[in-house]
Amino acid sequence: MKALGQWTAALLAWAGLLLAMPGACLAQPQAAASSLDVLHWWTSAGERRAADQLRSLLVPAGVQWNDAAIPGGGGTAAMKVLKSRVLMGDAPDVAQLIGSTLTEWADVGLVLPLNGVAARRKWSQTLFPAVLDLVSYKGVVIAAPLGLHRINTLLYNRRLLGRLGLQPPHSWAEFEAVARAVSAAGIKPLAWSDEAWQIATVFESLLLSEAGPTLYQEMIVQRKSAAWLDPRVEKALLRLRWLRAQSGLNADAPAERVWTQSARELMDGSAAMLIMGDWTRGELMAWGASPSTDFGCVAVPGTERMHLYSVDTLAMLVNARHPVALQEKVAETLSALPAQLAYNRIKGSVPVRRDLSTAARKSLDACARDSWETFAAPGTARMPSLAHRMAADEATKDAVAQALWRYLSDPHMDALEAQKRLAAVMHTP
Ligand code: BGC
Numbered sequence: 131m132k133a134l135g136q137w138t139a140a141l142l143a144w145a146g147l148l149l150a151m152p153g154a155c156l157a158q159p160q161a162a163a164s165s166l167d168v169l170h171w172w173t174s175a176g177e178r179r180a181a182d183q184l185r186s187l188l189v190p191a192g193v194q195w196n197d198a199a200i201p202g203g204g205g206t207a208a209m210k211v212l213k214s215r216v217l218m219g220d221a222p223d224v225a226q227l228i229g230s231t232l233t234e235w236a237d238v239g240l241v242l243p244l245n246g247v248a249a250r251r252k253w254s255q256t257l258f259p260a261v262l263d264l265v266s267y268k269g270v271v272i273a274a275p276l277g278l279h280r281i282n283t284l285l286y287n288r289r290l291l292g293r294l295g296l297q298p299p300h301s302w303a304e305f306e307a308v309a310r311a312v313s314a315a316g317i318k319p320l321a322w323s324d325e326a327w328q329i330a331t332v333f334e335s336l337l338l339s340e341a342g343p344t345l346y347q348e349m350i351v352q353r354k355s356a357a358w359l360d361p362r363v364e365k366a367l368l369r370l371r372w373l374r375a376q377s378g379l380n381a382d383a384p385a386e387r388v389w390t391q392s393a394r395e396l397m398d399g400s401a402a403m404l405i406m407g408d409w410t411r412g413e414l415m416a417w418g419a420s421p422s423t424d425f426g427c428v429a430v431p432g433t434e435r436m437h438l439y440s441v442d443t444l445a446m447l448v449n450a451r452h453p454v455a456l457q458e459k460v461a462e463t464l465s466a467l468p469a470q471l472a473y474n475r476i477k478g479s480v481p482v483r484r485d486l487s488t489a490a491r492k493s494l495d496a497c498a499r500d501s502w503e504t505f506a507a508p509g510t511a512r513m514p515s516l517a518h519r520m521a522a523d524e525a526t527k528d529a530v531a532q533a534l535w536r537y538l539s540d541p542h543m544d545a546l547e548a549q550k551r552l553a554a555v556m557h558t559p
Contacts, residue, residue, distance in 0.1 A: 165194035166456055168444075169215070170226035171208035173201040174390050176412030180477035184276075184464060187472065191463045193456050198222050203389045204327035204517070209524060216240065216447070223453050224460060227273065227445040229264065229519035230527075235445065236272040242446035242454060244271040247461045257465075258505065260512050261482045264441055264520070273443035274461035277470075277479030280501040281515045282335040282430040282438040283408045288423060290317065290399045302339075302369070302431045309376050312402040321392035321401035322377030324384040324538065326531035328392075330517035332405045333370050333534050339432030340366040343511035349556065350521045351514065358553035359546075367537065367545040374538060377401070384539045396425065405430055407440060407518070411497060412478030427497040429504075436511040437504050440518035441482060474498070480505070522556075529555040 172181040178199075185195040200208035205226065212225055227235055235241050248254070248271040253262055257275065265273045286298045291308070294315055299305035309319035323329075338346045341362045348357040357363075379385050393413045395401040404410065414425050421427075429436070444464070446457035463469055470481035471490060480494065480502040491499060504510050514520030519527055533555055537548035 164192055164456065165196050166223040166453060166460065167196045167198050168224040168226075169198040169200065169208065169212055169222040170444075171200050171202055171205040172226070173199050174203070174388075174413055174416075176409065176414070176416040176476070176478060179416050180412060180473060183473050183476050184469075187469045188460060188463055191459045193459050193463070203325070204331075206327060206528070219450070221447045221449040223447060223449065223451065223457060224444050225447055226442065228441065228443050229514070230521065230523045231519050232265070232273050232443060232445055233267045234523060235447075236267050236270065240448055241272045242448055242457055244274060244446065244458065244461050247271070247274070247458050247465075251462055251465055253465065256483050256485050258482060258484045260439075260505075261441055265443055273445040274465055275482040276442045276444060276464060277474045277477050278482050278501070278505060279407045279409060279440045279442065279479045279518070280429075280437055280504075281331060281407045281440055281518065282338060282433040282436060283406065283410070283427050283497075283501075284430050285396055285404045285406065285410055285414075285425055285427045287396055287399050287402055288426050290402050298426060298428045299431055300428060300434070305431050308402070313376075317399070318376075318378055318395070318401040319403060320373060320376040321395040321404040322374055322379060322385070323387040323389060323392050324374075324379070324535065325386045325389070326528075326535040327517060328389055328406070329370070329534045329538060330527070330531040331407060331515075332373065333366065334515060334517050335405060335430040335433060335438060336366040336369050336373075337363065338436055338438055338513055339430055340369065343436060343513060346513055350516050353522075353556050353558045355553040355557045358549050358556060363549050363552070364545040367548050370534070371538065373405070382539065382541055384535075408478045408497065408501065410478065412476055415476070415478070421495040421497055427500075429500075435504060435507070435509065436513060437501070438513045438515055439505065440515040440520055442477075442479065526555060 170181060172178060188195055200211045202208060209231065215221060261275050265271055265275055291298060294311055296308050296311055299308050312319040345357055345360060345362060348354045389406060390413055392404050393410050396404045397414055397417060397419055411421065419425055444460065467483060470483055474481050480498050484506055494502060505512060516522055516527060516530060530552060533548060533551040537543050
């Protein structure tokens with residue numbers, strides 16, 4: 131988790147040096163005294179609505195959110211733009227930096243410590259401990275947490291399954307039966323995209339399903355290379371190929387589509403199911419679909435009572451403008467309970483706070499309530515998402531996604547070869 135890619139470290143250290151230089155006055159645009167430049171990758175309809183909600187929550191606090199959005203699901207492009215902006219001496223005031231990328235940036239002094247806000251807002255008592263841990267590094271709080279996404283989510287089209295007299299699947303055997311029945315009706319069982327980050331998102335749920343939490347931890351968190359050669363990983367890889375085939379794609383013709391296209395197929399009933407993080411719920415709702423009548427969700431088969439999470443966080447960057455008071459206001463305002471409820475309802479995620487009243491819990495829709503309650507339950511296996519930066523640095527995450535992409539697009543590569551490649555990528559740093 132705390133591993134720092136050498137290249138990234140060098141670049142960021144250079145940027146840190148630039149900022150530390152007296153009179154570091156690289157071109158800084160003149161901004162209004164109350165405005166903050168916010169870099170993020172929330173550009174789909176649901177994400178946009180959620181970002182707009184954050185923006186309006188900040189208005190009463192006297193903060194004007196200047197949008198610096200970089201399109202691209204999963205944030206790959208946004209991370210590149212952020213790096214180059216920092217190197218140009220034009221770091222935004224606030225950035226969507228999550229998981230391990232946060233610690234990389236904190237390591238080189240580019241992130242404003244938020245210990246004062248955390249103490250004033252009693253984060254140690256109100257946030258989930260796993261969330262506070264994620265935003266803490268070497269005793270310093272380095273970001274404001276916004277929402278908790280569940281990656282091991284299987285979404286289904288309620289009307290379609292209802293029309294065919296089918297129940298959402300809770301086991302792989304049930305999934306296969308649903309897939310057969312949906313296919314027989316001439317409909318695609320599963321929506322799919324071959325974009326590397328989306329493949330990785332599906333795969334880590336399968337890995338957790340087949341391997342279980344202990345082996346998942348060994349592979350993803352402890353990075354024990356040998357664990358990747360376990361036969362359960364082979365099962366997950368074979369299931370990945372099988373699932374892709376359920377979307378009707380040929381092995382040798384990759385179809386890389388933005389994730390919203392798959393969500394669209396689910397919504398219009400041309401596909402029955404989709405495995406994707408629950409930000410998809412935010413998207414479907416933005417398009418007018420309702421979680422009680424149009425779509426539903428269950429945990430990916432074999433991952434009930436497990437929560438494969440990705441936490442969205444905003445880091446306050448150190449830059450020549452030094453808008454510290456405003457940056458602290460952002461962290462204070464957005465971590466407060468009303469803001470948490472308002473924002474997460476739109477985003478498809480759930481509050482990062484553990485102190486929800488019974489009424490607040492009841493106000494969540496069924497899928498969100500299940501996510502929040504599962505995360506809160508003492509016996510839950512809470513597992514960090516690799517595909518969404520919770521467990522490894524950007525370069526490792528990308529290398530894993532590439533290895534999986536290769537495996538899927540080369541029908542001649544067998545699962546063992548893919549396992550060896552993954553083991554090599556995930557060796558202990
Ligand atoms: C982020 C979500 C975002 C999703 C798709 C994830 O990495 O945590 O907030 O909606 O990518 O862009």
